[in-house]
Amino acid sequence: xxxxxxxxxxxxxxxxxxxxxxxxxxxxxxxxxxxxxxxxxxxxxxxxxxxxxxxxxxxxxxxxxxxxxxxxxxxxxxxxxxxxxxxxxxxxxxxxxxxxxxxxxxxxxxxxxxxxxxxxxxxxxxxxxxxxxxxxxxxxxxxxxxxxxxxxxxxxxxxxxxxxxxxxxxxxxxxxxxxxxxxxxxxxxxxxxxxxxxxxxxxxxxxxxxxxxxxxxxxxxxxxxxxxxxxxxxxxxxxxxxxxxxxxxxxxxxxxxxxxxxxxxx
Amino acid sequence: xxxxxxxxxxxxxxxxxxxxxxxxxxxxxxxxxxxxxxxxxxxxxxxxxxxxxxxxxxxxxxxxxxxxxxxxxxxxxxxxxxxxxxxxxxxxxxxxxxxxxxxxxxxxxxxxxxxxxxxxxxxxxxxxxxxxxxxxxxxxxxxxxxxxxxxxxxxxxxxxxxxxxxxxxxxxxxxxxxxxxxxxxxxxxxxxxxxxxxxxxxxxxxxx
Numbered sequence: 001x002x003x004x005x006x007x008x009x010x011x012x013x014x015x016x017x018x019x020x021x022x023x024x025x026x027x028x029x030x031x032x033x034x035x036x037x038x039x040x041x042x043x044x045x046x047x048x049x050x051x052x053x054x055x056x057x058x059x060x061x062x063x064x065x066x067x068x069x070x071x072x073x074x075x076x077x078x079x080x081x082x083x084x085x086x087x088x089x090x091x092x093x094x095x096x097x098x099x100x101x102x103x104x105x106x107x108x109x110x111x112x113x114x115x116x117x118x119x120x121x122x123x124x125x126x127x128x129x130x131x132x133x134x135x136x137x138x139x140x141x142x143x144x145x146x147x148x149x150x151x152x153x154x155x156x157x158x159x160x161x162x163x164x165x166x167x168x169x170x171x172x173x174x175x176x177x178x179x180x181x182x183x184x185x186x187x188x189x190x191x192x193x194x195x196x197x198x199x200x201x202x203x204x205x206x207x208x209x210x211x212x213x214x215x216x217x218x219x220x221x222x223x224x225x226x227x228x229x230x231x232x233x234x235x236x237x238x239x240x241x242x243x244x245x246x247x248x249x250x251x252x253x254x255x256x257x258x259x260x261x262x263x264x265x266x
Numbered sequence: 267x268x269x270x271x272x273x274x275x276x277x278x279x280x281x282x283x284x285x286x287x288x289x290x291x292x293x294x295x296x297x298x299x300x301x302x303x304x305x306x307x308x309x310x311x312x313x314x315x316x317x318x319x320x321x322x323x324x325x326x327x328x329x330x331x332x333x334x335x336x337x338x339x340x341x342x343x344x345x346x347x348x349x350x351x352x353x354x355x356x357x358x359x360x361x362x363x364x365x366x367x368x369x370x371x372x373x374x375x376x377x378x379x380x381x382x383x384x385x386x387x388x389x390x391x392x393x394x395x396x397x398x399x400x401x402x403x404x405x406x407x408x409x410x411x412x413x414x415x416x417x418x419x420x421x422x423x424x425x426x427x428x429x430x431x432x433x434x435x436x437x438x439x440x441x442x443x444x445x446x447x448x449x450x451x452x453x454x455x456x457x458x459x460x461x462x463x464x465x466x467x468x469x470x471x472x473x474x
Contacts, residue, residue: 019446023420025427054449058421062399063306064315070301070322071294072330 022051102254109247278341311353321356325349347433413448
């Protein structure tokens, strides 16, 4: 079967050049090759006869008489010339547009793949060991975690067990300026509400529990920030995937359109 | 301006030079000389006389306006190139769907089968009556415009592939492919016509 496929493939050159041979358009090595083949291929010999026959038929089409003169006059020239539609000859323009679109889609796909690989190699932004390493290990706040929010040390109810301002982690991205003893504030988070960086405007609470409150606040903000970074990172990766799929699909579509157009015009 | 009588025998180059100077009478001598060729190409491309006449008139108007750009070469080829473009514009204006002949029209038109002649016969030996030429024209209308254009320029107007490539803005390889596919498609369209009758019923040169 493979043998016949190869044979058919080799014969295809002769099939596609039958008309060129019949029209006397083949030259040099191509002409010699075709003539040599013709001597032993009855199918091609018949195809050449058919091509010449069709040519003769078309040449025999009668010439139609002209029933009026097409001479131009001054008045015709005074009429403005119609604006010719700026289309490319035949399919050249659309084919080039499709080629450009396909190239742009492939380039976008390549950029997105590289960005994806670069992001994976740089490590996760949401690592808990990232910016929050600034919290000293000997501080109680590093072990309090989310569970301790709302359960201040020393059982002091005034520390804000029920105080939503202090105990409950902020729902909005924030926690910029965190005040606390010896704690480096985490980097400010981008404000998704459209403003600039959000800073914590609450200020330190009054009283002896300020440090405990601050530490709880730090922990809450840290956890919130961590969750936000994780969400961002996951969201960013998703967008990369979507972009990759979209650009790959666009490139495939452009390729299919190109093949279809070439077949139609050839 | 030159006297009208001397223009009819003047060579193309002289008429072109006079036309570039604004001599409309000289240009109209070119019109008289080539309007038959231009009209026939437009008709074979468009399939309708009225549309072909509009395209022909636009061809000569465009040619006169652009005569200053003609720098040597064949005037006939230049005019046919403009005619092909004008025909495409005309098709766009009228809508391409109107132009394709249906297969039913082709078969309805058949009084005698179209026998594709043996390759050795000369065109003048082939009897072509009105019905056969109509059928062939309808079959041509079913080809994509680019294939139709290439076949008409090669087979009806006798241009070589490289000239057709220049006139149509395509490569020679594309022209070769269009002619090959166009003729194959014509054979496919016309072959059921021959199969409608038994071989013994077919008579060479049969006319109505």
